[in-house]
Each structure stands twice: as structure tokens, then as C-alpha cells.
Amino acid sequence: MVVPAATTVFGRLWERYTLALVARPLLVKGSTASFIFFVSDSITQQLSTSRDNQQNTYDLARAGSGAVFGVVATGWLHYWWNFLEVAVGKRIPVVTHRFTNTVTKVAIDQLVGAPIYIFTYYVITHGGKEYIASQQESNSIKATPSTLFRETCNRAAEMLPPTMLRHWTLWPAVHTLNFYYNPLHHRVLVQNLVLVGWSAYLSHLNNGGLLMTPTEEMEVAETVEIIRRESMRSSSSGPVTQHAEIYIKGGGRATPMAASRE
Known part of the structure; x- marks a missing residue:
């Protein structure tokens, strides 16, 4: 492949990149x-x-x-x-x-x-x-x-x-x-x-x-439902929202949030 001569700085950089790409494509x-x-x-x-x-x-x-x-x-x-x-x-x-x-x-x-x-x-x-x-x-x-x-x-x-x-x-x-x-x-x-x-x-x-995977989504739904029921027993709606949000933000896990081609 023939690479045309470049006159600008960007053109020269592009020329070097193209030459390197042809010589060592994988690298x-x-x-x-x-x-x-x-x-x-x-x-x-x-x-x-x-x-x-x-x-x-x-x-x-x-x-x-x-x-x-x-x-x-x-x-x-x-x-x-x-x-x-x-x-x-x-x-x-x-x-x-x-x-x-x-x-x-x-x-x-x-x-x-x-x-x-x-x-x-x-x-x-x-x-x-x-x-x-x-x-x-x-x-x-x-x-x-x-x-x-x-x-x-x-x-x-x-x-x-x-x-x-x-x-x-x-x-x-x-x-x-x-x-x-x-x-x-x-x-x-x-x-x-x-x-x-x-x-x-x-x-x-x-x-x-x-x-989340389908399994994790089910686990989140089940846990949020448990939180909702436990909070209803205390006759307070505040903990429902608070605890559910904390759990969901934690990636559906008991720990805080730590943690998709082309």
C-alpha cells in the first residue's frame, strides 16, 4: 500500500501511524x-x-x-x-x-x-x-x-x-x-x-x-419485597424507600455498589 506524503503535522503523524499499521498491524x-x-x-x-x-x-x-x-x-x-x-x-x-x-x-x-x-x-x-x-x-x-x-x-x-x-x-x-x-x-x-x-x-x-442477570433481578425483587414487608410492620413508609434504594444501588447485593463489544 502506498502512503501519500503529508505536509501538515497531523498528516505526518497519520502517515507514521499508517506505515506502522501496515508493518505491524496486530501490535x-x-x-x-x-x-x-x-x-x-x-x-x-x-x-x-x-x-x-x-x-x-x-x-x-x-x-x-x-x-x-x-x-x-x-x-x-x-x-x-x-x-x-x-x-x-x-x-x-x-x-x-x-x-x-x-x-x-x-x-x-x-x-x-x-x-x-x-x-x-x-x-x-x-x-x-x-x-x-x-x-x-x-x-x-x-x-x-x-x-x-x-x-x-x-x-x-x-x-x-x-x-x-x-x-x-x-x-x-x-x-x-x-x-x-x-x-x-x-x-x-x-x-x-x-x-x-x-x-x-x-x-x-x-x-x-x-x-444484572435474570437470576440477580429475581434476587433483588425478592429482597425488596422482604424489605417492604418488614417496613410495613413498623408502620413507616420511609424505610421502604430508603432501604430498597440502598439495596438496588448496591447492585442487588448486600454490599455497597462496587460493581457491557465494540
Whole structure:
């Protein structure tokens, strides 16, 4: 690929980026995505702390697990999108028209690639955080890595449907434009730019207790009902609202709130 000479500062930076992208695509794409996930999660933590008036405690493991996912996901997208580019149009000759070709690639990507991407996100970010937390526990009984992995996969499977519903409100449109107008080697960059906001949103859902599995939603409903009945016995409506709000803000758990692709 020939990169035209640039005359402006931005143009020269873009030229260097493009040359590096051609020479080392996985390294450049992976480091960019890793940086974006790390920064986005760090910003999300700071904003959440400020909004909830909590003590400023930075969770490096949480941000680090997001950075690890950025590297893994970029490798997956690099080969997956290369496969789509070759398969659609050559293996499926009926979609030789440019727009039809684009829509077909986006449809396959959203129905096959996106669920794998999001499932992996939850396994790596949630599983990594839980593993580190288990190693820091003082008691002698600790969950084995295989047990944590199995529990994390089960949770990721439950989180996948509600996350996909949110995912499909944004990314099909983004990738239709991305696949139609941008060359293959720049598509991951476009996704990474949108990921600045989306990864922060996913991290907020994943760690803020705002996106719960169906099982957790049932537990929240049952606990709120218990709180309501106990409060009615005291003939006071105040505790109902107060305790229920505290529980829901705590992510449907007995502890305060600590804690969805592309």
C-alpha cells in the first residue's frame, strides 16, 4: 500500500501511524485498543467516585483487565474481519454489490462475531477481577481457578442477552458506515475511537451493578419485597424507600455498589 506524503503535522503523524499499521498491524491495533480500554475504565472509576461521593479508591486490577481484553479482542477482530472480507463476495458471490456486501458482512458480524466478543469481555474483565479478589482473601479456603472460570462463564452467558440488546442499538449502524467507507486496515481504528465512550459504558454496567442477570433481578425483587414487608410492620413508609434504594444501588447485593463489544 502506498502512503501519500503529508505536509501538515497531523498528516505526518497519520502517515507514521499508517506505515506502522501496515508493518505491524496486530501490535499497533492491540496497543491502541488496550490503551483505550485502560483509560476509559479509569475515567469511569473517577466519575463514579465523584458522583457517589465515595472515597477515591482506584481499582488497578479492574482497569488492567480491560486493557488485557483490548489486546485479546483486537487479535480476534483482526483475523475475523479479514475472514469476512475474503468470505463475503468471494465465497458468497450473490453479494457482489457494494452495499449488499456491506450489509451481509455487518449481519454476520453482529450475529456471530459480536456475541463472542462480548462474552469474552465479561469472562476476562469480571473473571480477572474475581480471581485477584479471591487471592487477596485472608481465609484459607479459596476458589480454584477452574471454579472461578466456570462461574464467570455462567455469569457471562446470563449477561450476554441484555448486553446484546444494548449493543444492537449502536453498533450495526456504526459498522455499516465503517465497513462501507473505510478500508479494511483502518476499521479497527474507527471502532477504537467509538470505544472511547462505549468501553466506559460497558465498564460502568459491568462494575456498577446496573446490568444484572435474570437470576440477580429475581434476587433483588425478592429482597425488596422482604424489605417492604418488614417496613410495613413498623408502620413507616420511609424505610421502604430508603432501604430498597440502598439495596438496588448496591447492585442487588448486600454490599455497597462496587460493581457491557465494540
